[in-house]
Every structure is written in structure tokens, then in C-alpha cells.
Amino acid sequence: MNAARSPHDAPADSFDEILTRGALDFVARLARGFAPRIRSLLAEREVRYRAWRSGEPLRFRDDTTAIRDGDWRILPIPTDLTRRIVEITGPVDRKMIINALNSGADVFMADFEDATAPTWRNVVQGQRNLRDAVRRAIAYADPATGKRYALGDVLATLLVRPRGLHLPETHVTVDGAIIPGCLFDAGMYLYHNAQALIERGTGPYFYLPKLESAEEAALWNDVFVAAEDALEIARGTIKATVLIETLPAVFQMHEILHALREHAVGLNCGRWDYIFSFIKTRSEDPAAVLPDRSQVTMMQPCMRAYTQLLIRTCHRRGAFAMGGMAAQIPVKNDPAANAAAEEKVRADKTREVLDGHDGTWVAHPALVPVARDAFRAHMTGDNQLGRSRDDVNVGAEELLQTPGGTVTEEGLRLNIRVAIQYLEAWLRGSGAVPLYGMMEDAATAEISRAQVWQWIHHRVKLADSTVITRDLVVALVESEMTRIASEVGAARVREGRFADARALFLRTATAPTIEEFLTLPAYPMLEHEAQTVAVA
Numbered sequence: 001m002n003a004a005r006s007p008h009d010a011p012a013d014s015f016d017e018i019l020t021r022g023a024l025d026f027v028a029r030l031a032r033g034f035a036p037r038i039r040s041l042l043a044e045r046e047v048r049y050r051a052w053r054s055g056e057p058l059r060f061r062d063d064t065t066a067i068r069d070g071d072w073r074i075l076p077i078p079t080d081l082t083r084r085i086v087e088i089t090g091p092v093d094r095k096m097i098i099n100a101l102n103s104g105a106d107v108f109m110a111d112f113e114d115a116t117a118p119t120w121r122n123v124v125q126g127q128r129n130l131r132d133a134v135r136r137a138i139a140y141a142d143p144a145t146g147k148r149y150a151l152g153d154v155l156a157t158l159l160v161r162p163r164g165l166h167l168p169e170t171h172v173t174v175d176g177a178i179i180p181g182c183l184f185d186a187g188m189y190l191y192h193n194a195q196a197l198i199e200r201g202t203g204p205y206f207y208l209p210k211l212e213s214a215e216e217a218a219l220w221n222d223v224f225v226a227a228e229d230a231l232e233i234a235r236g237t238i239k240a241t242v243l244i245e246t247l248p249a250v251f252q253m254h255e256i257l258h259a260l261r262e263h264a265v266g267l268n269c270g271r272w273d274y275i276f277s278f279i280k281t282r283s284e285d286p287a288a289v290l291p292d293r294s295q296v297t298m299m300q301p302c303m304r305a306y307t308q309l310l311i312r313t314c315h316r317r318g319a320f321a322m323g324g325m326a327a328q329i330p331v332k333n334d335p336a337a338n339a340a341a342e343e344k345v346r347a348d349k350t351r352e353v354l355d356g357h358d359g360t361w362v363a364h365p366a367l368v369p370v371a372r373d374a375f376r377a378h379m380t381g382d383n384q385l386g387r388s389r390d391d392v393n394v395g396a397e398e399l400l401q402t403p404g405g406t407v408t409e410e411g412l413r414l415n416i417r418v419a420i421q422y423l424e425a426w427l428r429g430s431g432a433v434p435l436y437g438m439m440e441d442a443a444t445a446e447i448s449r450a451q452v453w454q455w456i457h458h459r460v461k462l463a464d465s466t467v468i469t470r471d472l473v474v475a476l477v478e479s480e481m482t483r484i485a486s487e488v489g490a491a492r493v494r495e496g497r498f499a500d501a502r503a504l505f506l507r508t509a510t511a512p513t514i515e516e517f518l519t520l521p522a523y524p525m526l527e528h529e530a531q532t533v534a535v536a
Helices: 012-018 021-053 065-069 094-101 120-134 181-199 214-231 253-259 271-281 301-316 335-355 365-376 409-427 442-457 470-488 490-495 498-509 519-525
Strands: 086-091 107-111 139-141 148-150 157-161 168-174 177-180 205-208 239-244 264-269 320-326 359-362 433-435 438-440
Touching: 012 120, 021 168, 021 177, 021 181, 021 214, 065 253, 086 094, 086 365, 094 107, 094 120, 094 139, 094 148, 120 157, 120 168, 120 181, 157 181, 168 181, 177 181, 181 214, 214 239, 214 253, 239 253, 253 264, 253 301, 264 301, 271 301, 271 320, 271 442, 301 320, 301 335, 320 335, 335 359, 335 365, 359 365, 409 433, 409 442, 409 470, 409 498, 409 519, 438 442, 442 470, 442 498, 470 490, 470 498, 498 519
Parallel strands: 086 107, 086 359, 107 157, 157 205, 205 239, 239 264, 264 320, 320 359
Antiparallel strands: 139 148, 168 177, 433 438
């Protein structure tokens, strides 16, 4: 197997250090063993979605009742993962990795998925950056300011989020077939770092995104077993936390933990993608139309049901229940806005700790102490595994209750504006984008375009009885492009990729059927250069 490269990518030595023969052979081994199974699992998703869109209700599985009712627990959790009060997440660029590891958080999740635009350069350089970070050999000098960044003495525990099962890596083929991006991300990280991590008293730890079923969790368990055997490390060394960020997955949380029980350490409330999945999974149901996304808060009954059921499930199985993301970022020269943002974060984290979560996520180092203080005010010890939450009684009706609220022109305009600006940055290679006081990733763009699609599809009315139609959205896109130009500058709009982003947004927001993932049609647009596709 060989890997394609472009003269516009990272220096050749960066690629050569990562794309070694041994590493490529290891990834090829995983691809030969599991890529066909991933394709089959994705096909099974399509069958399920067709059934749901035809009116079949989502429900808990009849064939796995014994697993839900059984008395079993996951394997013991490694010492360096027993305290996860504050976790910080971000892309795999060099400066971000250094700042996140130094942030004072307990865990840093390096993200190849929603926070990284998967250009070939970003993907390979991200692997190099993580390899250097594991060996504490990572440093960075800002070319604009000359400021130097280096690791401190106390570092967060490193976890890595590979891409979802659905995303390909077109720059690498095995036996003529493009491989799943998740196998490249996980395989390269394991090959280069598993032994070094073990020698440092930690291990190869992952976050697994976008899973929808126990069978998909079992796929990952088998990938981990195969990797452990190939690398000659003990079974169960690899550990994973699963993001419960799809509506189907919330009905199979026991089953997902059971399938991964020798490698699982917890579940996480990936709430932004969960809202997107709520829209996508029930896209044909007029009774499932959501209000403005700003109104879909964690206090909505369906969101309360989701998070509290997750806590009860995890603690029954000896697994961590991780809270959701606080995406706020500091606002320069505006103390009042910063104070208001911090208060929102504090309230959100207080809700999480009182509910029984063992820890939570933030997107910026400035929020680490805010989140930690909220948890410390109401939690003693490193976690809350002892809180069983047997008082929680959640069924399908509670999980599927549609959030209440209104659809406003302001909310429609914000969705358009945020989605286009995020997509434009993503197409330029940036997956974590600061917008209006928030650090946004692909999940926000997914919610934004999915809501617009849903409102058009179901002919939702605004407060003044205006029906949301394709023509209305097209007109508002033109209006919002004018506003974007006034905010970022007309030259920036002309020189950037706003035309592509605008076209992609309209394509996905006005299509006859909802697009499965925004990043799938966006991926071929990501790089302009011709690439030599790898051939085994």
C-alpha cells in the first residue's frame, strides 16, 4: 500500500515519518479485516432509516432484553482515567494540542472528526503532532508573533477521536478500494503510539463518534482486539468512551457498553450532534419539527430524558457518564459578555454535576476553571460512579418528545449565516471556527442546515404566518451574505470560498430528502489539487 501526497501538503519528511511501511501495512491489515464490515454496517443504517421514515417507531430492541436486564459491568478503568472532571476538546493542530495538554483539564480529546477538516495535510500532520506530543517532544513557534509554545510539567490525559464510520480517506486505498477514515486515524495512532503510551504509564485511549447500534460498537471492539494482538499488547489495553450523539444509539446504550465491555470506560452526551440526529432520524415526521436551535436547551424534556438515562445506564455498568460541550469562548474587550458567558457555563455544569455526571467538556482553556469549580462545589472525590440514579424511569415516549418552542426569522437567519461561515472555513481546511462567541465545529453546521431543510420540507410558518419555502431561504441567503460581507469584509468574501459554501448550503438545505451528513458532499470539494490515489 502506498499513500498519495501533494506538493501543497506538509513537507515530505513529515509524511515519511508517519507513512512508514510498517504503519501502512498495519492500516492495510485493519482495512482488509474490517472495511467490508463497515460498508455492511452503513448499508444496514440505510435500511433502518428507510423504515423509520416510513413510520416505523424507534424503540428499545426486543432481542437484547437480556443484556439490558443482566447483571454485568465493564472491566476496571485505568487509574489515569478515573478522574475526568473537565475535558477539553479541539483539533489536532500543533498549537492547539500544546495549549490543551497544558490547560489544566484532566483530559484532552484530540479530534480528527468534527473539529478537523480532513485535508490530507491536516490528517497526516495531526498524526505527527500526536506522535510528538506522546513523546513530549512537541513544540511550536508562531510565525506571526514569534511566540513559542512547549509542554509544561502537568499534562491532561490524551484521548483521540477518529472520524466516524461513514467518512472515507480517499488518499489511501487497499486492494484498489478507498479505506474508511476511522481505520486510518485509529490505526496510525495505535501503530505509532501504543507502546510509547504504555511505557509512560498511560494507554491508547479513544472517543468513538456517531455510533448507532451495538453491532457498530462490536465492530470497534473487534478492531481493538485485532490491533492489540498485532501490536502484542494485552487485551483490554485500548480503552474507549462512546459518544451517544445519535438518536438510535440512545435506545441501545446498555448494548453498546456490553459490546465494548472489555474496552469501554464510559459514554458521553454529544448533545449538538444528538439534536441533529433527532432531526435527521425523524425527518419525515411533521410532529418532530424542532424550534429555533437556541430554544433546544438541555432543559427540554427529551434532552433531560436522554442525559439522565445515560447517567443511570453508565453507573449501573461501572462506566463514566460524561456531560456535554460548553462551546463558549472569551470575547475580547467585553468583560460583561464574558461574565454572562461564564454564568451560562456555570449553570450548565452545575446541572450536570447535580444530575450525576462524572465530568464535562469545554472548548476553551479559559472555561476549565469555571467547569471545575462548578463540579467541585457539588462533588467529592474524582467521580460519581456511586450514584446509581435508580430514580430515573425513561421510556421511548420521553426520549421522543418533541421540544417546544417557536421558529423565528432570526433563528432561520442565524442558521443560514452560521452554516455558510462554518462551511467556508471548513473548505479552507479549518474545522474549529470561532463564530459569535462560540467555538463551532461540524455539529453546529449540521444542526443549522438540517433545521432549515426540516422547516422547508414541512412548510413551517414563522410568527407572522410566513411559510418557510425554498424561495424564502434563497432570498435570505442573499441577505445574509450581505451581512457576512459587512462583518468579515467584502475582500475576504471574494477571496475565500464563500461561493462554494453558499452553494453547498443551498444544495443540502433544499434537497428533496435530507442529506445524511453534510461532510460527505463537502469532502470532494475540500482540496483543489489533483491527487494520485494510492494503490496497494
